[in-house]
Each structure stands twice: as structure tokens, then as C-alpha cells.
Amino acid sequence: MPVFYGKEITSPLMLGTAQYPSPAILAEAFRASHAGIATVSLRREGGEGAAFHQLIRELNVAVLPNTAGCHGVKEAVTTAHMAREFFDTPWIKLEVIGDHDTLQPDVVALIEAARILCSEGFEVFPYCTEDLSICERLLDAGCKVLMPWGAPIGSGRGLNNIYGLKTLRAHYPDVPLVVDAGIGLPSHAAQAMELGYDAVLLNTAVAKAGDPVAMARAMALAIEAGALARAADPIEARDMASPSTPLMGMAVLA
Numbered sequence: 001m002p003v004f005y006g007k008e009i010t011s012p013l014m015l016g017t018a019q020y021p022s023p024a025i026l027a028e029a030f031r032a033s034h035a036g037i038a039t040v041s042l043r044r045e046g047g048e049g050a051a052f053h054q055l056i057r058e059l060n061v062a063v064l065p066n067t068a069g070c071h072g073v074k075e076a077v078t079t080a081h082m083a084r085e086f087f088d089t090p091w092i093k094l095e096v097i098g099d100h101d102t103l104q105p106d107v108v109a110l111i112e113a114a115r116i117l118c119s120e121g122f123e124v125f126p127y128c129t130e131d132l133s134i135c136e137r138l139l140d141a142g143c144k145v146l147m148p149w150g151a152p153i154g155s156g157r158g159l160n161n162i163y164g165l166k167t168l169r170a171h172y173p174d175v176p177l178v179v180d181a182g183i184g185l186p187s188h189a190a191q192a193m194e195l196g197y198d199a200v201l202l203n204t205a206v207a208k209a210g211d212p213v214a215m216a217r218a219m220a221l222a223i224e225a226g227a228l229a230r231a232a233d234p235i236e237a238r239d240m241a242s243p244s245t246p247l248m249g250m251a252v253l254a
């Protein structure tokens with residue numbers, strides 16, 4: 001199971017808490033998913049008050065507050081401070097959005113915000129790209145987890161840059177890596193685990209599915225299958241055929 005900042009998590013599935021049809025369905029989806037972490041936006045929390053906070057507490061999972069929707073260093077850092085106070089945790093999923101259309105991270109601002117927050121004792125989970133030099137700077141800033149995107153938030157496109165994600169895994173065999181955002185199908189989540197990622201963070205694919213509870217379960221099963229497959233040392237894909245039945249000896253026809 002993944003270990004983030006010294007804390008072992010009960011499942012490699014990290015689930016968002018936005019956009020569910022109802023609080024009851026959110027709770028049921030969490031139960032079906034056995035997710036180990038719930039990520040929660042302070043802004044949403046601010047709007048919906050104590051009932052939502054109570055619901056999250058009852059999920060009995062680790063809470064990862066996020067700075068979703070923040071667009072600059074100052075806004076993200078201020079939101080992180082408020083989240084630390086409100087949720088009483090040093091963890092923060094750091095999102096600094098750089099573009100309205102793709103919601104891709106502003107990696108320059110992200111590094112600066114990460115450096116500030118790490119120096120203040122936060123344990124930062126940065127939502128980043130799979131770019132190696134950006135990831136190196138985030139580690140240098142003090143991050144001990146990296147969360148590269150699979151695809152733009154809410155797009156459901158899966159893993160847009162498998163080569164990049166694979167390279168990142170190979171480059172940092174000992175850094176906990178999470179694919180965050182863009183997952184649409186269980187097969188995408190399985191693929192992230194097959195690449196050797198430690199966990200997957202997703203929200204829209206479950207919350208906006210026709211049956212969020214069934215989709216939550218499907219994601220959990222896919223993530224388990226992907227992790228099992230990775231541990232089973234899969235064969236390498238090849239360009240040419242290779243007979244799976246031995247061709248030695250003669251057939252004996254009685």
C-alpha cells in the first residue's frame with residue numbers, strides 16, 4: 001500500500017468529493033471504492049458548511065485538502081493555510097491552475113508555492129505535469145510525493161502521455177507517484193497501476209457516471225488488478241509473433 005509522508009494508506013485509490021448527485025451517493029461510492037484518501041476542496045467546504053464536514057469525517061478515510069481552483073501563488077498559499085487550520089492536517093494537494101481551457105497546472109507558480117509551503121512545514125502533494133525537470137524542482141522544493149496529470153481534469157481521456165509517465169516512474173523508482181486527473185474508465189486506472197504508479201486520484205469519472213457507486217467499485221477492482229499485474233512482472237510487448245506452443249518433437253497420431 002502507498003506510503004505518503006510516512007503514513008501508510010489503506011488503498012491506492014484516492015477519491016474526490018465533488019459533483020456527486022447527492023451526499024448519500026457520495027458516501028455509498030466511498031464505501032464501494034474502499035478509497036484510502038478523500039480529497040476535499042476548502043472552497044466547497046466553505047460553501048456547504050458543517051454537514052459536509054461531518055459526512056467526510058464519517059467516511060473514516062484520510063483527508064487530503066486541496067487548493068482546487070486557485071490561480072496564483074498567493075491564492076494557493078492562503079488557501080493552504082486556511083485548509084491546514086480547518087482540517088487540522090499538514091497535507092495539502094497543491095493545485096495552481098494555469099489555463100482556463102485545459103486546467104493544466106501553472107508549473108512555475110506551482111514550484112514557488114510548493115517551496116513556500118514546504119518551508120512552512122506543509123506536506124505537499126503537487127498536481128503537476130510529467131515533465132522531468134519540473135518534477136525535479138518540486139522534489140528540490142521539498143515535495144516527497146508527485147502527482148502528474150493523466151489528462152486534463154474532468155476530460156476522462158485517460159493517460160495522454162504514457163511514455164512520459166513511464167519515464168517518470170523509471171527516473172524516480174523511490175518517490176511515491178500518483179496519477180491525478182483525467183481518468184475516465186477503469187482501464188485507465190489499471191494502466192496507471194500497471195506502469196508502477198503507487199496510487200490514482202480521480203473524481204469526475206465516478207461522480208458523473210450514471211451509477212457512481214458501481215463505477216467506484218469498478219475503479220477499485222481495476223486498480224487492484226493493475227497493481228497485481230505490475231507485481232506479477234508482465235511480459236514485454238514485441239513487434240513480432242512468438243509461438244506460444246513449443247514446436248519441438250513430432251505429433252504422435254495413434
Ligand SMILES: CC(=O)[C@@H](O)[C@H](O)COP(=O)(O)O
Nearest residue numbers: 016153154181182202203204
Ligand atoms: C478532485 C480533484 O482533486 C480534482 O481536481 C482531480 O484532479 C481529479 O480530476 P478528475 O475529476 O479528472 O478525476
